[in-house]
Amino acid sequence: MKLHELRDNPGATQSKKRIGRGPGSGKGKMGGRGIKGQKSRSGVAINGYEGGQMPLYQRLPKRGFNKPNRKSYAVVNLGMIQKFVDAGKLDASAINEDSLVASGLVRRKLDGVRVLAKGDVTTALTIETTGASKSAVEAVEKAGGALKVTAPAAAE
Numbered sequence: 001m002k003l004h005e006l007r008d009n010p011g012a013t014q015s016k017k018r019i020g021r022g023p024g025s026g027k028g029k030m031g032g033r034g035i036k037g038q039k040s041r042s043g044v045a046i047n048g049y050e051g052g053q054m055p056l057y058q059r060l061p062k063r064g065f066n067k068p069n070r071k072s073y074a075v076v077n078l079g080m081i082q083k084f085v086d087a088g089k090l091d092a093s094a095i096n097e098d099s100l101v102a103s104g105l106v107r108r109k110l111d112g113v114r115v116l117a118k119g120d121v122t123t124a125l126t127i128e129t130t131g132a133s134k135s136a137v138e139a140v141e142k143a144g145g146a147l148k149v150t151a152p153a154a155a156e
Contacts, residue, residue, distance in 0.1 A: 071111040079119010
């Protein structure tokens, strides 16, 4: 194969529609916009408009509630903690939120770090975090370690 023989795969490229370029193009005269009316003009944005009928998004009831002061936790799985301990990035005897951030396992603490039970634990880990699932606590204790849950720092 030579450089001048290179071609795109069939159907990989499509030629641009040339609108309003005469009757032979099939998209001449009105350019596929029909005759007169709001949608034939430029600068029209009528998404969700139903011709004066109450739009669907207004007809449906509002649902739910977003708590304005809810806590947002950084989540970390036991399997990843074990992986970082095996790689030597974390000290198994003293794992806390600051060491998790320093190792790069958690990007930022947010309102605290919550440990979840996904993955296997083989080393005896000593972990101290703001939150943990019951199954995570059981998994760590089963491996001979301890997972202490501390109260989240009070917001100033």
